[in-house]
Amino acid sequence: xxxxxxxxxxxxxxxxxxxxxxxxxxxxxxxxxxxxxxxxxxxxxxxxxxxxxxxxxxxxxxxxxxxxxxxxxxxxxxxxxxxxxxxxxxxxxxxxxxxxxxxxxxxxxxxxxxxxxxxxxxxxxxxxxxxxxxxxxxxxxxxxxxxxxxxxxxxxxxxxxxxxxxxxxxxxxxxxxxxxxxxxxxxxxxxxxxxxxxxxxxxxxxxxxxxxxxxxxxxxxxxxxxxxxxxxxxxxxxxxxxxxxxxxxxxxxxxxxxxxxxxxxx
Numbered sequence: 616x617x618x619x620x621x622x623x624x625x626x627x628x629x630x631x632x633x634x635x636x637x638x639x640x641x642x643x644x645x646x647x648x649x650x651x652x653x654x655x656x657x658x659x660x661x662x663x664x665x666x667x668x669x670x671x672x673x674x675x676x677x678x679x680x681x682x683x684x685x686x687x688x689x690x691x692x693x694x695x696x697x698x699x700x701x702x703x704x705x706x707x708x709x710x711x712x713x714x715x716x717x718x719x720x721x722x723x724x725x726x727x728x729x730x731x732x733x734x735x736x737x738x739x740x741x742x743x744x745x746x747x748x749x750x751x752x753x754x755x756x757x758x759x760x761x762x763x764x765x766x767x768x769x770x771x772x773x774x775x776x777x778x779x780x781x782x783x784x785x786x787x788x789x790x791x792x793x794x795x796x797x798x799x800x801x802x803x804x805x806x807x808x809x810x811x812x813x814x815x816x817x818x819x820x821x822x823x824x825x826x827x828x829x830x831x832x833x834x835x836x837x838x839x840x841x842x843x844x845x846x847x848x849x850x851x852x853x854x855x856x857x858x859x860x861x862x863x864x865x866x867x868x869x870x871x872x873x874x875x876x877x878x879x880x881x
Contacts, residue, residue, distance in 0.1 A: 668708060671697045698780045703738045710758035710775060716751040731756045734869035760871050764857055764879045766793055769849045783863050784848050788855035793879060798832040800875045827861045828868040832877050
C-alpha cells in the first residue's frame with residue numbers, strides 16, 4: 616500500500632512539473648511572439664513614415680528572432696525592397712557618400728572615377744538630364760556590388776559582400792548550358808539588337824528574345840538580359856544566357872557597372 620502511494624505521489628509530482636514547464640514554455644513563446652510583433656509593428660511604422668534606414672534595422676532585428684519560414688521570407692522580401700529604395704534615393708547610408716561637383720566634372724567622369732553608373736547617379740539624385748554644375752552635391756554609390764547566379768534554383772542574387780541586396784527569379788540554360796565560373800561584365804547595352812544565325816532582330820521586335828537590356832559577360836556570347844517570355848522565368852529554358860523580367864534587368868543594369876563580378880554556380 617505504501618509503495619503504491621509513493622508511486623502515485625511521484626506521478627502527481629511529474630505531472631505537476633510537466634504542467635509547469637508547459638505553462639512556462641507558453642509564456643516564453645507568447646513573450647517571444649509579442650517581441651516579434653513589436654519589432655514588426657515598429658518597422659512597418661518606420662517604413663510608412665519614410666524612415667527607410669530605421670525600418671531596415673528593425674526588420675533585421677525581427678528576422679533574428681523569428682524561426683517561422685514563411686514569415687522570414689516575407690521579412691527578407693521587405694528588407695530587399697527597402698535596399699533597392701535606398702539605393703535609388705538620396706539617402707546616404709554605408710554604401711554611399713556625398714560628392715561635391717568640381718569644375719569640368721561630368722556624370723561620365725564621376726561614374727568612372729567611383730566605379731558606378733551614370734544611371735544610378737541620376738536616379739539617386741533625381742536628375743532628369745546629364746547636366747550638372749560646380750558645387751552641386753550628389754549622392755554617389757561606394758559599395759562594390761557582385762552578382763551570383765544559382766542555376767539549381769534559377770535565382771540571381773545582387774550582393775554587397777555577404778549581404779544579399781536583392782533576389783531575382785531568372786531563367787537559365789536548358790541541358791545545363793549556362794556556363795559555370797567567375798566572370799566579369801564586359802559590356803552593357805540598352806535595347807539590344809539580337810544577332811541570331813541568319814537574321815538580325817531589331818530592338819522592340821516581339822521576336823527579340825533579349826528584352827530591354829543586355830549585360831554581356833566574359834564567356835563569349837553569354838550574358839544577362841531581359842525577356843519576351845516572362846512566363847518561363849524560374850525554368851531552365853534558354854540557350855545558355857540568364858533571362859530576367861525586363862523591369863528587373865533594367866533595375867540591375869542601372870546599379871552595376873562594367874567590371875562587376877558575376878559568379879555562376881550549379
